Amino acid sequence: MITSLIFLVMANLKSKYLCFTTILLVLFFNFEEQFNVKLLFKNNTGYAIDKISYFLGLTFLFVLWLILVACSILNFEANKLKMILLGIFLSLILFGTVSTNKLFLFFIFFEVSLVPMSLMIWGWGPGLKKITAGFFLLMYTSIAGAPLLLNLLFIMSKFKILTWGDLSGVAEVPVIFLYGLLVAFCVKLPVYMLHMWLPKAHVEASTTGSMILAGSLLKLGSFGLNRMIQVLMKSPLSLLILLSTLLHGLLVATYVACMLADGKTMIAMSSVSHMTILAGSLLTGSFLVSQNNQMASLTHGLVSPLMFFYFFCVYEPTKSRSVLLVKSTFLNTSHYLILLWFFCVFSNMGCPPFFSFFPEMLxxxxxxxxxxxxxxxxxxxxxxxxxxxxxxxxxxxxxxAGKSSSKEGILHSMGTMNVMAQSMALMLGGWVFLKNS
Structure with a gap:
């Protein structure tokens, strides 16, 4: 009940998109509050929703909510209706990926999700290198998906296992097959050294495409690693080697982000750092990894799209993504939005009282x-x-500081303030999830 009231108070009743998605969020929260169970739905059709699937579905709904609100308020996308429909279609594919219990059906959804994402880059990307960025996306994920398909077929034929729930009964898996299973998920996260497609995709994608990519698509990698925990524990030595590699890549990714001047690339590399440390925590095999994955997916699914959206508002007047050049535009905004940007950066860093602090510490x-x-x-x-x-x-x-002017523009839009304030309330209000995590 409390959660429902929070979202009703946040609702901007002038926006039909926001009203509709707010109602969906209220129903989704009420369903979770009334049915606090381990397995929410399962039948013989191949679909099953457990706790991790539920929270990832909630993350996809959050990201879709942010996109609908942004598109309904700011006219920054050509063919806005087509972009919204494509975003809804991608969200349905992603929800099908995390809700299916069949291994082969999971692989189909896992790979089909690349199609709408590539269309977003090629169709709405403003840069001249969007064809190359889309090619990198398809090349990395498709090459990594081939070993995943072969290893899933091997597991299904040798061990007669068709569902995720039966993976715990798999005997010791050869190391080469283990890495074949992991590489596709590590590319999709992505972790450092397998991440080269992500900055290119973010730079060349439109703002909405970057929001969907950061908030939704990357969560498939963490979901796959979470499902593969039982198999990963069969080879402790390989697990140790992989974990050591991830932790050292974590430092390099964060250092590279500090050395960049392109704002979108900095935010993208920050996502690589967060996803790498999440992958490292998943590989520990602790009984808390599922709860950590749930909370980290929610927080990253909110913070990262919000940062891309706000940075677009800053660099759009100057047509430059350099953080050294957009600061004059940044100073033309209201102090209210500057404060919200500070909150967004602090939440990305994992500072209390933001909800991102808890998964970071965990x-x-x-x-x-x-x-x-x-x-x-x-x-x-x-x-x-x-x-x-x-x-x-x-x-x-x-x-x-101190040189701001009163120039009007996109940064003074009340719609922009509404998006920022509502999303910030979500980041602060995320603590309500702790009671059921």
Missing amino acids: SFFLLLQYSFSNWGILMMFSLLMAGLSTLLISRMYLAN
Whole structure:
């Protein structure tokens, strides 16, 4: 009941898209509050919704809500209706991916999700290199998907396993097959060294495409790793090698993000860092990994699209993504929106009282519980992430503080303020999930 009231208060009744999606969110929350069960739905048709599927579905609904609100308020997309329909279609595919219990059906949904994402890049991308970006997306994910298909067929034929629930009964899997299963999910997350397609896709995609890519599509990788935990634990040595590689890649990804000047690429590399540490915590095999995955998916699904949306509002007047050039535009906005941008950056860093603080600390706890020798890497990651957040603030605001003007534009739109305020309320109100996680 409390959750429903929160979303009703946030609703902007002038927007039909916002009213509709708010009603869906209220129903979704009420359903979860009334039926706090481990397995919500299962039958012999091949579909099953457990806790992780439910929370990922909630994340997809959140991202769709953000996109509908943004598109209904700001006319920054050509063929807006087609973009919205394509976003809804992609969300349905993603929900089918996380709700199916059949291995082969999962693979089909997993790969089909690339089609609408590629269309978003090619059809609405503003840059001249969008064809190359779409090609990188298809090349990385398709090449990584081939070993996944072969290994799923191997498991289904050798062990007679057709569903996710039966994977726990798999005997020891050869190392080469284990890495074949992992590579597709690591590319989709993505983790560092398998991430080259992500910055290109974000740079060349439209704002809506970047929001969907960051908020929804990347969650398929964490879902796959979460489902493969039982198989991963069969080979502890391979797990240790992979975890060590991920943690060192975590530092490099965060350091690279600090050295960049392109705002969209900085946000994309920040996503790589967060997804890498989430993958590392999943590989620990702790009983808390599912809860951590649920909360991390929700927070990243809100924060990352919001950062892309706000940065678009900043760089759109200047047509430049350089954080060194857009700061003059940033200073033309209201102090209210500047404060919301600070909150957004702090939430991305994982500061309290934002809900992102809890999954960040839980990831640290799981990695330290696995091996206390990880404390040095985690400490350096925290310092680098704090430095990245400082750069996102100082480069865009503090360098020319006090020189703001009263120029009107997209940054003074009440619609923009509504999107920011409502999304910030979601990030702060995420603590309501703790009671059922």
